[in-house]
Amino acid sequence: MLVDKMTETVRSIEVMWKAGLIPFPRVDEGLFALVAMRKIGPFAAAAQVAARRDPHAVGLVDERGPLTFRQLDLQSNALARAWAGRGIKPGTVIAALCRDHRGLVLSMSAAGKLGARLLLMNTGFGKTQLADVAKREKATALVHDQEFTELLSDIPADVERYLAWVDTEDALDEIPVLDELIASTDDRPMPYPARRGGFVLLTSGTTGTPKGAPREHTSLLSSAQFLDRIPLRFGECTYLGAPIFHGTGVSQFILSYALSCTVVMRRRFDPEATLKGIEEHRCTALVLVPTMLQRIVDLGPEVISRYDTSSLRIIFVAGSALSPDLGNRATEAFGDVIHNLYGSTEVAVATVATPEDWRKAPGTVGRAPVGCKVVLYDGEGRRITEPGVTGRVFVGSGLSFHGYTDGRHKELLDGLLSTGDMGHFDEDGLLFIDGRDDEMIVSGGENVFPIEVENLLVERPDVLEAAVIGVPDEEFGQRLKAFVVRADGSDLDADTVRAYVKSNLARYKVPRDVEFLDQLPRNATGKVLRNKLD
Structure with missing residues (x-):
């Protein structure tokens, strides 16, 4: 030791x-x-x-x-x-x-x-x-x-x-x-x-x-x-780009200052102003949450190409899940610069996916850096070592907190802190987050994590955003309900959504209910407020 x-x-x-x-x-x-x-x-x-x-x-x-x-x-x-x-x-x-x-x-x-x-x-x-x-x-x-x-x-x-x-x-x-x-x-x-x-x-x-x-x-x-x-x-x-009050923003602000880097910031995020700022100040790193990256990529190649962003070596993304589709679109727009960090307010850093990791396995959150340890456990507290097996994610880090200000704490196991997430490792040891443990939907005895269905839906060019939750069902206990934000001009309907999921995933992962929204409810750092969906 x-x-x-x-x-x-x-x-x-x-x-x-x-x-x-x-x-x-x-x-x-x-x-x-x-x-x-x-x-x-x-x-x-x-x-x-x-x-x-x-x-x-x-x-x-x-x-x-x-x-x-x-x-x-x-x-x-x-x-x-x-x-x-x-x-x-x-x-x-x-x-x-x-x-x-x-x-x-x-x-x-x-x-x-x-x-x-x-x-x-x-x-x-x-x-x-x-x-x-x-x-x-x-x-x-x-x-x-x-x-x-x-x-x-x-x-x-x-x-x-x-x-x-x-x-x-x-x-x-x-x-x-x-x-x-x-x-x-x-x-x-x-x-x-x-x-x-x-x-x-x-x-x-x-x-x-x-x-x-x-x-x-x-x-x-x-x-x-x-x-x-x-x-x-x-x-x-x-x-x-990420706000300083959020762990993503404050950590990179401190680190940039410690490295004597110039930090460029605006009071309100604006996607095109961000591109202009990168060009003007020759920024080498861009710090964002995924919804901000989405807004930049959605500007399209014609707008993005107006600005010289060749100085960018790093697009640092954290705060919520980065979908494979969005990460791939950003890579296409800016090159191999995506660094996808997984962590939380409590544990700070858990893993980071480098551009090489992302190219190999889009959607991965990568590996634990020096000073961090990630272990998966099953429901009985046994360590999971097999690739592809989903378990509860626990993290050890020198930046982990020591309890909330009200005296409560996150669950600890073998000295490691629970993130509240479920995940699995692939054959190469890269970590994937399958969803929150409290968001898992049990439908007819089958476990479904919303993120798999959501990632599939946003791959469609006529879908801007998607969120999936479980709603009560007398026969199956819970059934899936999808909330979809259509792209401008799209006439996508519920039957097409269900047929698309059915053709790509298991039958029990098909949302029975589909509701179309103008936008998903999110907090200031881009996390979907699932308690506002019903």
Whole structure:
């Protein structure tokens, strides 16, 4: 066991050095990074380290223009001092309800420098969810964009509020604006806080109130879990399409900053503006959730070809299932650049499919990188080793969380954390996710996972989206119901859908009911809200 751990550590260091994360031979800079990470957390430390390595390099580009790493570091110093003067201290919980822009980035860094705990709120939440989460997580300060003001009426009056982005001139005068606080405050470095604050990610909340998954400590070595199979490199440029409040966005934001990469972001995702940004800034990596990739690919070859995207080496996709059809269409449009990550808010990284993996087996989520372990178990807790046999997915990772903020935890088995998914390995050891264990449909004694039927349906050119659920049935216990979004101009009907599935899959996988929708209900990160389908 000790030898395995040492081998893993050596391999992790090798991966990080190759990417440029370890500033060899500047051992002093490496030590500074380690200390900063432990004292002020990954947000503040990444920008601070980048500012030391190249203060004039552009760290962030948003709709207001560029900021260098030094400007980001100094402005977050000023914001931290201003907040300290207003009573924010180590242990204070600061909730952030912001789109992706400099105000959120500076808030993240300033919170770390104060030892405050940062709660990243989902911009797609409703009024009740926001109030419930803020109360449960004991938030005493809230940073938000002006556009969300009307959603905050249920937030307790004693929660201090700050505006991170102002859209119009009629902002409420009594709410301080971050720009004004920064401009009026000393930007000297803050002393390290007595204790580190950490941050809290929220689960998607597709089945109820989102749970808080805290990240109190992040080891620098854990960065290798991404870099082992995703070739991000020092000093390049990342276009961040996925929102920072989501695990996909925040992980790649931190990693890009740690590598002194410029990060390009917009407050709202726009597929064609994304292509334009890639061309303008010569981005080498694009970070998305699958629905964003879908919107880009759906622009079609004529629009995509207007922009020079030849600089792209990586399209990093995570957050929900990437269908074989969409991954193949994206590969056709952009080349062998798809990197499909499988993980969750709780386990962080589990596996990554490289472009080579995808070419070999479209739909795969790949293999576990260094520092991660994936094991399948049957319903009795026995380990599954045979290819093609579906089991429950459990993951071991240095980035796994240690329990929700309300004291609950995910199931543990042999020290590994349940993802709540079912999956299988193929003959080459590549992992495939068959579906959520709570989404499995038992119809007439046969087990059906919706994803197989959904992937088949979206392969049709006249289908844009599809979701399949189980509904009660007196004879079979459950029967399948499909919700289909037709392509523009399509006259696809229910009989054709059923006949198509019947000709490609087993009879018991054919949806008895078919309903056509204008769009599927999704949350802000693109996950289908199955509880809204009936």
